[in-house]
Amino acid sequence: MPSISRRHFLRNASIGAAATGVVAAGGLNLLTGVTSADATTPPPANAPDGPVLEGSGVVAHVVDAKAGKISLFVGTKHINYTNQALAQELLKAAK
Protein backbone atom coordinates (compact mmCIF):
# COMPACT_ATOMS: atom_id res chain seq x y z
CA MET A 1 0.00 0.00 0.00
CA PRO A 2 1.35 3.43 -0.83
CA SER A 3 2.20 5.76 2.01
CA ILE A 4 -0.70 8.01 2.82
CA SER A 5 0.02 11.54 3.80
CA ARG A 6 -1.89 14.77 3.45
CA ARG A 7 0.50 15.84 0.71
CA HIS A 8 0.13 12.54 -1.15
CA PHE A 9 -3.65 12.67 -0.84
CA LEU A 10 -3.98 16.21 -2.14
CA ARG A 11 -1.44 15.59 -4.90
CA ASN A 12 -3.55 12.64 -6.11
CA ALA A 13 -6.60 14.84 -6.23
CA SER A 14 -4.96 17.62 -8.18
CA ILE A 15 -2.73 15.90 -10.71
CA GLY A 16 -4.22 12.45 -10.86
CA ALA A 17 -6.36 13.31 -13.82
CA ALA A 18 -3.28 13.53 -15.96
CA ALA A 19 -2.08 10.08 -15.07
CA THR A 20 -4.76 7.99 -16.67
CA GLY A 21 -8.32 8.08 -17.75
CA VAL A 22 -10.68 8.55 -20.59
CA VAL A 23 -10.40 11.06 -23.36
CA ALA A 24 -13.91 12.22 -24.03
CA ALA A 25 -13.42 13.28 -27.62
CA GLY A 26 -13.81 10.21 -29.74
CA GLY A 27 -14.27 7.99 -26.72
CA LEU A 28 -10.63 6.94 -26.59
CA ASN A 29 -10.06 5.01 -23.43
CA LEU A 30 -6.51 4.61 -22.33
CA LEU A 31 -6.86 3.07 -18.93
CA THR A 32 -3.62 1.82 -17.56
CA GLY A 33 -3.03 -1.77 -18.56
CA VAL A 34 -5.92 -2.01 -20.97
CA THR A 35 -4.79 -2.43 -24.53
CA SER A 36 -7.10 -2.73 -27.47
CA ALA A 37 -6.34 -6.44 -27.52
CA ASP A 38 -7.39 -6.80 -23.89
CA ALA A 39 -10.67 -5.09 -24.60
CA THR A 40 -11.55 -7.12 -27.66
CA THR A 41 -15.19 -8.02 -27.40
CA PRO A 42 -15.79 -11.72 -27.00
CA PRO A 43 -17.91 -13.32 -29.68
CA PRO A 44 -21.69 -13.43 -29.50
CA ALA A 45 -23.36 -15.70 -27.01
CA ASN A 46 -23.02 -19.34 -27.95
CA ALA A 47 -20.80 -18.52 -30.89
CA PRO A 48 -19.57 -21.80 -32.34
CA ASP A 49 -16.08 -20.60 -33.19
CA GLY A 50 -15.06 -18.64 -30.13
CA PRO A 51 -11.39 -18.33 -29.33
CA VAL A 52 -9.63 -20.49 -26.80
CA LEU A 53 -8.95 -18.13 -23.92
CA GLU A 54 -5.51 -18.59 -22.52
CA GLY A 55 -5.57 -20.03 -19.05
CA SER A 56 -9.18 -21.13 -19.12
CA GLY A 57 -8.19 -24.70 -19.99
CA VAL A 58 -10.48 -27.45 -21.16
CA VAL A 59 -13.24 -28.88 -18.99
CA ALA A 60 -14.60 -32.34 -19.75
CA HIS A 61 -17.97 -33.40 -18.36
CA VAL A 62 -18.76 -37.08 -18.73
CA VAL A 63 -22.47 -36.92 -19.45
CA ASP A 64 -23.09 -40.60 -20.15
CA ALA A 65 -20.16 -42.89 -19.49
CA LYS A 66 -21.87 -45.94 -20.93
CA ALA A 67 -22.51 -44.24 -24.25
CA GLY A 68 -19.19 -42.39 -24.10
CA LYS A 69 -20.85 -38.97 -24.27
CA ILE A 70 -18.52 -36.21 -23.09
CA SER A 71 -19.16 -32.47 -23.08
CA LEU A 72 -16.02 -30.44 -23.66
CA PHE A 73 -15.92 -26.79 -22.70
CA VAL A 74 -13.12 -24.67 -24.08
CA GLY A 75 -13.03 -20.91 -24.58
CA THR A 76 -16.59 -20.02 -25.50
CA LYS A 77 -17.27 -23.37 -27.14
CA HIS A 78 -19.22 -26.44 -26.09
CA ILE A 79 -18.25 -29.54 -28.01
CA ASN A 80 -20.22 -32.78 -27.83
CA TYR A 81 -17.64 -35.54 -28.06
CA THR A 82 -18.24 -39.29 -28.05
CA ASN A 83 -15.48 -41.65 -26.98
CA GLN A 84 -16.43 -44.65 -24.88
CA ALA A 85 -12.85 -45.58 -24.05
CA LEU A 86 -11.99 -42.08 -22.90
CA ALA A 87 -15.17 -41.82 -20.85
CA GLN A 88 -14.38 -45.08 -19.12
CA GLU A 89 -10.78 -44.00 -18.58
CA LEU A 90 -11.93 -40.75 -16.98
CA LEU A 91 -14.35 -42.59 -14.72
CA LYS A 92 -11.57 -44.93 -13.74
CA ALA A 93 -9.28 -42.02 -12.95
CA ALA A 94 -12.01 -40.37 -10.89
CA LYS A 95 -12.39 -43.32 -8.54
Added chain:
Amino acid sequence: MSSHKEAPAIAKDPAADSADLYAFVSPDAPDTVTIIANYVPLQNPDGGPNFFEFGAKTVVGTAAPVGDDVLYQIHIDNTGTGIPSITYQFQFTTTILDPNTFLYATGPITYSSSTGYSSTWNRRQTYSVTKILTDVTTGASTSTVISPPGGFACPPCNVGIRSTPNYQTLSAPAIWRMSDGEIVFAGQRADGFFVDLGSIFDLGDLRPISSDQLIPGTNSPGINSLAAMNVHSIALQIPISCLTPDGAPLTMGANDPNAVIGVYTTANRQTVRMFDPTTGVTTATGPYDQVSRLGSPLVNEVVVPMASKDYWNSQPPVKDSQFAAAVEHPELAALLPVLYPGALPNLAAYTKARADLVAIFATGIPGSVIGAAFGIGTYQGGKVIAEMLRLNMGIAPTSSDGTQPGTSNLGLLGDDLAGFPNGRRPTDDVVTIALMAVAGATIPLVDKTYTADKDVSVVNQGVTASPRAYQAGFPYLADPHGGFSNPPTTPAYNTNPEL
Protein backbone atom coordinates in the same frame (compact mmCIF):
# COMPACT_ATOMS: atom_id res chain seq x y z
CA MET B 1 -39.60 -6.44 -8.00
CA SER B 2 -40.21 -5.63 -10.72
CA SER B 3 -37.68 -8.34 -11.25
CA HIS B 4 -35.34 -7.72 -8.34
CA LYS B 5 -34.29 -11.13 -6.97
CA GLU B 6 -37.29 -12.67 -8.69
CA ALA B 7 -35.96 -16.22 -9.04
CA PRO B 8 -34.18 -18.35 -6.43
CA ALA B 9 -30.90 -18.90 -8.29
CA ILE B 10 -30.50 -15.47 -9.86
CA ALA B 11 -31.24 -13.88 -6.48
CA LYS B 12 -27.80 -15.14 -5.45
CA ASP B 13 -26.12 -13.51 -8.44
CA PRO B 14 -26.92 -9.78 -8.36
CA ALA B 15 -24.44 -8.84 -11.09
CA ALA B 16 -26.45 -10.92 -13.56
CA ASP B 17 -29.88 -10.17 -12.10
CA SER B 18 -31.99 -8.03 -14.40
CA ALA B 19 -34.06 -5.74 -12.21
CA ASP B 20 -36.08 -3.50 -14.52
CA LEU B 21 -36.48 -2.81 -18.20
CA TYR B 22 -37.84 0.42 -19.63
CA ALA B 23 -38.63 1.26 -23.25
CA PHE B 24 -40.29 4.48 -24.31
CA VAL B 25 -40.25 7.12 -27.00
CA SER B 26 -37.85 9.72 -25.64
CA PRO B 27 -39.93 12.71 -24.48
CA ASP B 28 -37.20 15.22 -25.36
CA ALA B 29 -36.12 13.47 -28.57
CA PRO B 30 -39.29 11.90 -30.02
CA ASP B 31 -37.50 10.53 -33.10
CA THR B 32 -35.67 8.17 -30.76
CA VAL B 33 -36.51 5.34 -28.38
CA THR B 34 -34.80 4.99 -25.01
CA ILE B 35 -34.22 1.53 -23.56
CA ILE B 36 -32.88 1.10 -20.03
CA ALA B 37 -31.90 -2.29 -18.64
CA ASN B 38 -31.15 -2.28 -14.92
CA TYR B 39 -28.98 -4.82 -13.13
CA VAL B 40 -27.38 -5.27 -9.68
CA PRO B 41 -30.55 -4.42 -7.73
CA LEU B 42 -31.14 -3.27 -4.16
CA GLN B 43 -27.90 -1.34 -3.69
CA ASN B 44 -27.48 0.45 -0.41
CA PRO B 45 -25.49 3.52 -1.44
CA ASP B 46 -23.01 3.09 1.40
CA GLY B 47 -22.12 -0.47 0.41
CA GLY B 48 -18.33 -0.21 0.52
CA PRO B 49 -15.51 -0.95 0.48
CA ASN B 50 -16.30 -3.03 -2.59
CA PHE B 51 -18.84 -0.84 -4.27
CA PHE B 52 -21.29 -2.12 -6.82
CA GLU B 53 -20.32 -2.92 -10.39
CA PHE B 54 -21.23 -4.91 -13.47
CA GLY B 55 -20.00 -8.49 -13.79
CA ALA B 56 -16.59 -8.25 -15.45
CA LYS B 57 -13.18 -9.74 -15.87
CA THR B 58 -10.51 -7.87 -13.94
CA VAL B 59 -7.25 -6.36 -15.15
CA VAL B 60 -4.44 -5.58 -12.75
CA GLY B 61 -1.54 -3.68 -14.22
CA THR B 62 -0.49 -5.18 -17.51
CA ALA B 63 -1.68 -8.70 -16.74
CA ALA B 64 -4.31 -10.44 -18.85
CA PRO B 65 -7.93 -10.15 -17.66
CA VAL B 66 -8.92 -12.76 -15.10
CA GLY B 67 -12.17 -13.90 -13.54
CA ASP B 68 -15.60 -14.56 -14.92
CA ASP B 69 -17.87 -11.99 -16.47
CA VAL B 70 -21.46 -11.40 -17.52
CA LEU B 71 -22.59 -10.88 -21.10
CA TYR B 72 -25.39 -8.30 -20.96
CA GLN B 73 -27.74 -8.03 -23.92
CA ILE B 74 -30.66 -5.89 -25.07
CA HIS B 75 -32.76 -7.55 -27.76
CA ILE B 76 -35.24 -5.95 -30.14
CA ASP B 77 -37.80 -7.81 -32.24
CA ASN B 78 -39.02 -5.59 -35.07
CA THR B 79 -40.60 -8.32 -37.20
CA GLY B 80 -43.32 -9.53 -34.83
CA THR B 81 -41.88 -13.03 -34.82
CA GLY B 82 -40.71 -13.12 -31.22
CA ILE B 83 -37.13 -13.44 -32.51
CA PRO B 84 -34.80 -10.48 -32.06
CA SER B 85 -33.40 -8.96 -35.24
CA ILE B 86 -31.28 -6.42 -33.35
CA THR B 87 -29.16 -7.25 -30.32
CA TYR B 88 -26.80 -4.99 -28.42
CA GLN B 89 -24.17 -6.77 -26.35
CA PHE B 90 -22.28 -5.19 -23.47
CA GLN B 91 -19.18 -6.65 -21.84
CA PHE B 92 -17.36 -4.94 -19.03
CA THR B 93 -13.76 -4.88 -17.85
CA THR B 94 -12.71 -3.90 -14.34
CA THR B 95 -9.30 -2.28 -14.00
CA ILE B 96 -7.44 -1.92 -10.72
CA LEU B 97 -4.73 0.70 -10.84
CA ASP B 98 -3.16 -0.04 -7.47
CA PRO B 99 -3.70 -3.60 -6.24
CA ASN B 100 -1.94 -2.87 -2.95
CA THR B 101 -4.66 -0.74 -1.40
CA PHE B 102 -8.16 -1.68 -0.34
CA LEU B 103 -9.49 1.72 -1.33
CA TYR B 104 -12.01 2.25 -4.12
CA ALA B 105 -10.94 5.90 -4.20
CA THR B 106 -7.47 6.89 -2.99
CA GLY B 107 -8.51 10.54 -2.95
CA PRO B 108 -11.23 12.74 -4.42
CA ILE B 109 -12.11 11.53 -7.93
CA THR B 110 -12.13 14.19 -10.61
CA TYR B 111 -12.70 14.31 -14.35
CA SER B 112 -10.90 16.28 -17.01
CA SER B 113 -12.18 16.56 -20.57
CA SER B 114 -8.63 16.16 -21.82
CA THR B 115 -7.34 13.37 -19.62
CA GLY B 116 -10.41 11.68 -18.22
CA TYR B 117 -10.93 10.34 -14.72
CA SER B 118 -8.20 10.91 -12.17
CA SER B 119 -5.97 8.09 -10.99
CA THR B 120 -7.52 8.46 -7.54
CA TRP B 121 -10.30 6.24 -8.88
CA ASN B 122 -8.62 2.96 -8.17
CA ARG B 123 -11.22 0.40 -9.29
CA ARG B 124 -13.01 1.35 -12.48
CA GLN B 125 -15.00 -0.20 -15.31
CA THR B 126 -15.09 0.14 -19.08
CA TYR B 127 -17.25 -1.70 -21.59
CA SER B 128 -17.50 -2.71 -25.20
CA VAL B 129 -20.69 -2.60 -27.25
CA THR B 130 -21.38 -5.03 -30.07
CA LYS B 131 -24.37 -4.74 -32.38
CA ILE B 132 -25.75 -7.90 -33.97
CA LEU B 133 -28.22 -7.74 -36.84
CA THR B 134 -30.06 -10.97 -37.61
CA ASP B 135 -32.19 -11.97 -40.58
CA VAL B 136 -34.92 -13.83 -38.72
CA THR B 137 -35.94 -15.80 -41.80
CA THR B 138 -32.49 -17.24 -42.52
CA GLY B 139 -30.86 -16.87 -39.13
CA ALA B 140 -27.84 -15.18 -40.75
CA SER B 141 -26.33 -12.45 -38.62
CA THR B 142 -23.63 -9.81 -38.71
CA SER B 143 -21.77 -8.66 -35.62
CA THR B 144 -20.08 -5.26 -35.37
CA VAL B 145 -18.23 -3.70 -32.45
CA ILE B 146 -19.57 -0.15 -32.24
CA SER B 147 -17.45 1.00 -29.32
CA PRO B 148 -13.89 2.25 -29.73
CA PRO B 149 -10.83 0.15 -28.90
CA GLY B 150 -10.57 0.14 -25.14
CA GLY B 151 -14.29 0.67 -24.81
CA PHE B 152 -16.40 3.32 -23.11
CA ALA B 153 -15.95 4.40 -19.49
CA CYS B 154 -18.52 3.95 -16.74
CA PRO B 155 -18.71 6.67 -14.09
CA PRO B 156 -17.67 5.80 -10.54
CA CYS B 157 -20.21 4.84 -7.91
CA ASN B 158 -21.42 7.77 -5.83
CA VAL B 159 -19.34 6.99 -2.77
CA GLY B 160 -19.77 10.31 -0.98
CA ILE B 161 -18.91 13.96 -1.03
CA ARG B 162 -15.19 13.39 -0.33
CA SER B 163 -14.48 10.54 -2.72
CA THR B 164 -16.84 11.61 -5.51
CA PRO B 165 -17.39 15.35 -5.06
CA ASN B 166 -19.64 17.19 -7.52
CA TYR B 167 -20.94 13.86 -8.74
CA GLN B 168 -22.72 15.31 -11.73
CA THR B 169 -19.34 16.30 -13.16
CA LEU B 170 -18.33 12.63 -12.97
CA SER B 171 -21.48 11.09 -14.43
CA ALA B 172 -22.20 13.52 -17.27
CA PRO B 173 -19.02 12.69 -19.22
CA ALA B 174 -19.99 9.00 -19.27
CA ILE B 175 -22.67 9.50 -21.94
CA TRP B 176 -21.25 8.37 -25.27
CA ARG B 177 -22.36 8.56 -28.88
CA MET B 178 -21.77 5.45 -30.95
CA SER B 179 -20.97 5.02 -34.60
CA ASP B 180 -24.55 4.24 -35.68
CA GLY B 181 -26.01 7.29 -33.94
CA GLU B 182 -27.04 5.61 -30.72
CA ILE B 183 -26.24 7.19 -27.35
CA VAL B 184 -25.15 4.93 -24.52
CA PHE B 185 -24.59 5.14 -20.79
CA ALA B 186 -23.67 2.39 -18.35
CA GLY B 187 -23.23 2.91 -14.66
CA GLN B 188 -24.81 3.50 -11.27
CA ARG B 189 -28.16 5.32 -11.10
CA ALA B 190 -30.89 5.99 -8.58
CA ASP B 191 -33.43 3.18 -8.80
CA GLY B 192 -36.56 4.72 -10.29
CA PHE B 193 -38.76 1.73 -9.63
CA PHE B 194 -41.11 2.29 -6.72
CA VAL B 195 -42.73 -0.52 -4.80
CA ASP B 196 -43.82 -1.37 -1.28
CA LEU B 197 -41.95 -4.64 -0.91
CA GLY B 198 -42.80 -4.93 2.78
CA SER B 199 -46.51 -4.94 2.11
CA ILE B 200 -46.65 -6.84 -1.17
CA PHE B 201 -44.72 -9.83 0.12
CA ASP B 202 -46.41 -9.90 3.51
CA LEU B 203 -49.38 -11.78 2.07
CA GLY B 204 -50.36 -8.90 -0.17
CA ASP B 205 -51.24 -6.57 2.67
CA LEU B 206 -51.68 -3.42 0.57
CA ARG B 207 -51.38 -0.63 3.11
CA PRO B 208 -54.05 1.69 1.63
CA ILE B 209 -56.68 -1.08 1.99
CA SER B 210 -55.16 -3.03 4.86
CA SER B 211 -58.37 -2.87 6.90
CA ASP B 212 -60.04 -5.01 4.23
CA GLN B 213 -57.30 -7.64 4.27
CA LEU B 214 -57.98 -11.17 5.51
CA ILE B 215 -55.82 -10.38 8.53
CA PRO B 216 -56.86 -6.74 8.87
CA GLY B 217 -54.53 -3.90 9.72
CA THR B 218 -54.68 -0.13 9.67
CA ASN B 219 -54.94 1.76 6.41
CA SER B 220 -51.94 3.93 5.60
CA PRO B 221 -49.99 5.19 2.59
CA GLY B 222 -47.56 2.79 0.94
CA ILE B 223 -43.83 2.93 1.53
CA ASN B 224 -41.34 3.08 -1.32
CA SER B 225 -38.84 0.39 -0.38
CA LEU B 226 -36.41 1.56 -3.07
CA ALA B 227 -36.58 5.28 -2.34
CA ALA B 228 -32.91 5.49 -1.29
CA MET B 229 -31.47 2.61 -3.29
CA ASN B 230 -29.30 2.51 -6.38
CA VAL B 231 -29.04 0.20 -9.34
CA HIS B 232 -26.72 -0.23 -12.34
CA SER B 233 -28.22 0.88 -15.65
CA ILE B 234 -27.38 0.15 -19.24
CA ALA B 235 -29.18 2.84 -21.21
CA LEU B 236 -29.47 3.27 -24.97
CA GLN B 237 -31.10 6.03 -26.96
CA ILE B 238 -31.67 4.76 -30.49
CA PRO B 239 -33.01 6.61 -33.54
CA ILE B 240 -36.35 5.08 -34.53
CA SER B 241 -35.01 4.67 -38.04
CA CYS B 242 -32.43 2.25 -36.61
CA LEU B 243 -35.23 0.15 -35.13
CA THR B 244 -37.50 -0.28 -38.15
CA PRO B 245 -36.94 -3.26 -40.45
CA ASP B 246 -36.40 -1.01 -43.48
CA GLY B 247 -34.24 1.55 -41.70
CA ALA B 248 -36.75 4.30 -42.42
CA PRO B 249 -38.62 6.57 -40.02
CA LEU B 250 -42.29 5.94 -39.36
CA THR B 251 -44.59 7.67 -41.82
CA MET B 252 -48.00 6.53 -40.56
CA GLY B 253 -47.60 7.19 -36.88
CA ALA B 254 -49.09 4.58 -34.58
CA ASN B 255 -50.66 2.77 -37.53
CA ASP B 256 -47.37 2.35 -39.36
CA PRO B 257 -46.77 -1.35 -40.04
CA ASN B 258 -43.26 -0.94 -38.63
CA ALA B 259 -44.33 0.89 -35.49
CA VAL B 260 -44.25 -2.00 -33.02
CA ILE B 261 -41.11 -3.44 -31.45
CA GLY B 262 -40.66 -6.01 -28.71
CA VAL B 263 -37.80 -5.49 -26.26
CA TYR B 264 -36.19 -7.73 -23.67
CA THR B 265 -32.88 -7.95 -21.87
CA THR B 266 -30.80 -10.96 -20.92
CA ALA B 267 -27.68 -11.71 -18.92
CA ASN B 268 -25.47 -14.65 -19.77
CA ARG B 269 -22.70 -16.44 -17.91
CA GLN B 270 -20.32 -19.06 -19.21
CA THR B 271 -21.37 -22.65 -18.58
CA VAL B 272 -18.46 -23.71 -16.37
CA ARG B 273 -17.06 -21.65 -13.55
CA MET B 274 -14.17 -22.89 -11.42
CA PHE B 275 -12.71 -21.36 -8.30
CA ASP B 276 -8.94 -21.67 -8.02
CA PRO B 277 -8.07 -21.71 -4.32
CA THR B 278 -4.41 -21.13 -5.12
CA THR B 279 -5.15 -17.69 -6.56
CA GLY B 280 -8.61 -16.82 -5.26
CA VAL B 281 -9.75 -16.29 -8.83
CA THR B 282 -12.79 -17.81 -10.53
CA THR B 283 -12.31 -18.70 -14.18
CA ALA B 284 -15.01 -19.47 -16.68
CA THR B 285 -15.19 -21.64 -19.77
CA GLY B 286 -17.78 -22.50 -22.36
CA PRO B 287 -20.63 -20.73 -24.12
CA TYR B 288 -22.45 -17.80 -22.56
CA ASP B 289 -25.71 -19.31 -21.31
CA GLN B 290 -28.72 -17.15 -20.53
CA VAL B 291 -29.30 -16.93 -16.77
CA SER B 292 -31.58 -13.90 -16.55
CA ARG B 293 -34.15 -12.20 -18.76
CA LEU B 294 -36.70 -9.47 -18.45
CA GLY B 295 -39.36 -8.03 -20.71
CA SER B 296 -42.55 -6.87 -19.04
CA PRO B 297 -42.33 -6.23 -15.32
CA LEU B 298 -43.64 -8.71 -12.77
CA VAL B 299 -44.16 -11.67 -15.12
CA ASN B 300 -41.43 -13.90 -13.76
CA GLU B 301 -41.91 -12.27 -10.37
CA VAL B 302 -45.52 -13.14 -9.65
CA VAL B 303 -46.85 -15.14 -12.60
CA VAL B 304 -44.32 -17.92 -13.15
CA PRO B 305 -44.31 -20.58 -10.38
CA MET B 306 -41.25 -20.67 -8.13
CA ALA B 307 -39.85 -23.97 -9.37
CA SER B 308 -39.90 -22.71 -12.98
CA LYS B 309 -38.51 -19.21 -12.47
CA ASP B 310 -34.84 -19.91 -13.16
CA TYR B 311 -35.80 -22.13 -16.09
CA TRP B 312 -37.96 -19.29 -17.42
CA ASN B 313 -34.91 -17.06 -17.14
CA SER B 314 -32.97 -19.43 -19.40
CA GLN B 315 -35.57 -19.54 -22.17
CA PRO B 316 -36.02 -17.28 -25.22
CA PRO B 317 -39.36 -15.47 -25.48
CA VAL B 318 -40.24 -17.35 -28.65
CA LYS B 319 -40.64 -20.49 -26.51
CA ASP B 320 -43.01 -18.86 -24.04
CA SER B 321 -46.07 -20.87 -25.06
CA GLN B 322 -44.77 -23.42 -22.53
CA PHE B 323 -45.59 -20.90 -19.79
CA ALA B 324 -48.97 -19.82 -21.19
CA ALA B 325 -50.98 -21.67 -18.56
CA ALA B 326 -49.44 -19.62 -15.75
CA VAL B 327 -50.50 -16.42 -17.52
CA GLU B 328 -53.98 -17.67 -18.45
CA HIS B 329 -54.74 -18.74 -14.88
CA PRO B 330 -52.45 -16.68 -12.64
CA GLU B 331 -52.12 -17.68 -9.02
CA LEU B 332 -52.42 -14.05 -7.91
CA ALA B 333 -55.88 -13.72 -9.49
CA ALA B 334 -57.06 -16.57 -7.32
CA LEU B 335 -55.32 -15.19 -4.23
CA LEU B 336 -56.70 -11.67 -4.33
CA PRO B 337 -60.35 -12.61 -3.61
CA VAL B 338 -59.12 -14.75 -0.72
CA LEU B 339 -56.90 -12.03 0.72
CA TYR B 340 -59.67 -9.41 0.37
CA PRO B 341 -62.84 -11.33 1.25
CA GLY B 342 -65.94 -10.10 -0.50
CA ALA B 343 -64.16 -7.35 -2.41
CA LEU B 344 -63.75 -9.10 -5.75
CA PRO B 345 -66.73 -11.43 -6.29
CA ASN B 346 -66.74 -11.16 -10.09
CA LEU B 347 -63.04 -12.00 -10.25
CA ALA B 348 -63.56 -14.95 -7.90
CA ALA B 349 -66.25 -16.33 -10.17
CA TYR B 350 -64.29 -15.85 -13.39
CA THR B 351 -62.93 -19.18 -14.63
CA LYS B 352 -62.02 -18.43 -18.25
CA ALA B 353 -58.45 -18.19 -19.43
CA ARG B 354 -57.19 -14.63 -18.97
CA ALA B 355 -56.94 -13.46 -22.56
CA ASP B 356 -56.33 -9.92 -21.32
CA LEU B 357 -53.17 -10.91 -19.47
CA VAL B 358 -51.99 -13.03 -22.40
CA ALA B 359 -52.33 -9.91 -24.57
CA ILE B 360 -50.59 -7.62 -22.08
CA PHE B 361 -47.71 -9.91 -21.22
CA ALA B 362 -47.34 -12.48 -23.97
CA THR B 363 -48.54 -11.24 -27.36
CA GLY B 364 -48.97 -7.49 -27.13
CA ILE B 365 -52.40 -5.96 -27.17
CA PRO B 366 -54.04 -6.17 -30.61
CA GLY B 367 -55.43 -3.01 -32.12
CA SER B 368 -58.85 -4.60 -32.27
CA VAL B 369 -59.01 -4.54 -28.48
CA ILE B 370 -58.45 -0.84 -27.98
CA GLY B 371 -58.49 0.47 -31.52
CA ALA B 372 -62.11 1.52 -31.51
CA ALA B 373 -61.66 3.66 -28.43
CA PHE B 374 -58.33 5.19 -29.37
CA GLY B 375 -58.30 4.99 -33.17
CA ILE B 376 -55.12 2.96 -33.31
CA GLY B 377 -55.43 0.10 -35.72
CA THR B 378 -52.38 -1.97 -34.96
CA TYR B 379 -51.39 -0.88 -31.45
CA GLN B 380 -49.13 -3.81 -30.50
CA GLY B 381 -49.78 -6.60 -32.94
CA GLY B 382 -51.03 -9.37 -30.71
CA LYS B 383 -50.08 -12.46 -32.63
CA VAL B 384 -47.04 -14.35 -31.39
CA ILE B 385 -46.73 -15.60 -27.82
CA ALA B 386 -43.38 -14.21 -26.71
CA GLU B 387 -43.08 -12.30 -23.45
CA MET B 388 -41.49 -8.96 -24.28
CA LEU B 389 -42.02 -5.31 -23.50
CA ARG B 390 -43.86 -4.15 -26.61
CA LEU B 391 -43.75 -0.56 -27.71
CA ASN B 392 -45.69 1.16 -30.45
CA MET B 393 -43.12 3.79 -31.40
CA GLY B 394 -45.70 5.82 -33.31
CA ILE B 395 -47.57 6.84 -30.18
CA ALA B 396 -46.36 10.28 -29.18
CA PRO B 397 -44.70 10.57 -25.79
CA THR B 398 -46.49 12.17 -22.87
CA SER B 399 -45.21 12.95 -19.42
CA SER B 400 -46.49 10.48 -16.89
CA ASP B 401 -45.88 12.86 -14.00
CA GLY B 402 -49.26 14.44 -14.57
CA THR B 403 -47.93 17.75 -15.82
CA GLN B 404 -49.78 17.35 -19.12
CA PRO B 405 -53.56 16.95 -19.30
CA GLY B 406 -54.57 13.40 -20.09
CA THR B 407 -51.34 11.82 -18.95
CA SER B 408 -51.25 9.20 -16.26
CA ASN B 409 -48.70 7.03 -14.52
CA LEU B 410 -51.31 4.29 -14.80
CA GLY B 411 -50.65 4.13 -18.55
CA LEU B 412 -53.40 2.37 -20.47
CA LEU B 413 -55.55 2.10 -17.33
CA GLY B 414 -55.32 5.89 -17.06
CA ASP B 415 -56.16 6.32 -20.78
CA ASP B 416 -52.55 7.27 -21.47
CA LEU B 417 -51.41 5.07 -24.34
CA ALA B 418 -47.82 6.27 -24.11
CA GLY B 419 -47.33 4.37 -20.87
CA PHE B 420 -47.25 0.76 -19.71
CA PRO B 421 -48.15 -1.68 -21.19
CA ASN B 422 -47.18 0.28 -24.26
CA GLY B 423 -43.53 0.11 -23.35
CA ARG B 424 -42.69 1.32 -19.89
CA ARG B 425 -41.59 4.70 -18.61
CA PRO B 426 -39.53 5.03 -15.43
CA THR B 427 -42.38 6.81 -13.66
CA ASP B 428 -45.13 4.34 -14.60
CA ASP B 429 -46.71 2.72 -11.54
CA VAL B 430 -46.43 -0.78 -12.97
CA VAL B 431 -47.19 -2.44 -9.65
CA THR B 432 -50.59 -0.81 -9.35
CA ILE B 433 -51.27 -1.31 -13.07
CA ALA B 434 -50.45 -5.01 -12.78
CA LEU B 435 -52.43 -5.41 -9.56
CA MET B 436 -55.48 -3.79 -11.11
CA ALA B 437 -55.09 -5.81 -14.30
CA VAL B 438 -54.78 -9.11 -12.45
CA ALA B 439 -57.73 -8.07 -10.27
CA GLY B 440 -59.85 -7.91 -13.41
CA ALA B 441 -59.68 -4.30 -14.62
CA THR B 442 -58.58 -5.35 -18.10
CA ILE B 443 -60.87 -8.37 -18.61
CA PRO B 444 -63.63 -6.21 -20.16
CA LEU B 445 -61.21 -5.24 -22.93
CA VAL B 446 -61.39 -8.79 -24.27
CA ASP B 447 -64.57 -10.19 -22.70
CA LYS B 448 -67.60 -7.94 -22.97
CA THR B 449 -69.62 -10.29 -20.76
CA TYR B 450 -67.46 -9.44 -17.75
CA THR B 451 -68.01 -6.50 -15.44
CA ALA B 452 -65.03 -5.48 -13.37
CA ASP B 453 -65.60 -5.43 -9.60
CA LYS B 454 -66.23 -1.93 -8.34
CA ASP B 455 -63.39 -2.27 -5.83
CA VAL B 456 -60.83 -2.89 -8.56
CA SER B 457 -60.23 0.84 -8.67
CA VAL B 458 -58.99 0.87 -5.08
CA VAL B 459 -56.54 -2.02 -5.50
CA ASN B 460 -53.26 -0.15 -5.36
CA GLN B 461 -49.97 -0.06 -3.52
CA GLY B 462 -50.32 3.58 -2.54
CA VAL B 463 -46.70 4.44 -3.32
CA THR B 464 -45.63 7.73 -4.80
CA ALA B 465 -42.58 7.89 -7.01
CA SER B 466 -39.68 9.87 -5.61
CA PRO B 467 -38.83 12.81 -7.91
CA ARG B 468 -35.23 12.45 -6.72
CA ALA B 469 -34.89 9.27 -8.82
CA TYR B 470 -35.46 10.90 -12.22
CA GLN B 471 -33.99 13.50 -14.49
CA ALA B 472 -35.46 15.18 -17.56
CA GLY B 473 -32.90 13.98 -20.09
CA PHE B 474 -31.01 10.83 -20.97
CA PRO B 475 -30.52 8.47 -19.18
CA TYR B 476 -33.67 9.68 -17.36
CA LEU B 477 -32.75 7.90 -14.11
CA ALA B 478 -31.00 10.41 -11.88
CA ASP B 479 -27.53 10.36 -10.40
CA PRO B 480 -27.24 7.71 -7.70
CA HIS B 481 -27.79 8.38 -4.03
CA GLY B 482 -24.48 9.11 -2.32
CA GLY B 483 -22.98 6.71 0.19
CA PHE B 484 -22.01 9.25 2.84
CA SER B 485 -25.52 10.71 3.01
CA ASN B 486 -27.49 7.47 2.88
CA PRO B 487 -29.40 5.57 4.06
CA PRO B 488 -31.86 8.26 5.19
CA THR B 489 -31.12 7.57 8.85
CA THR B 490 -27.76 9.34 8.51
CA PRO B 491 -27.66 12.93 9.78
CA ALA B 492 -26.13 14.03 6.46
CA TYR B 493 -29.25 12.89 4.64
CA ASN B 494 -31.33 15.25 6.73
CA THR B 495 -28.98 18.08 5.81
CA ASN B 496 -29.17 17.41 2.08
CA PRO B 497 -31.11 14.36 0.90
CA GLU B 498 -30.17 15.20 -2.67
CA LEU B 499 -26.65 13.89 -2.10
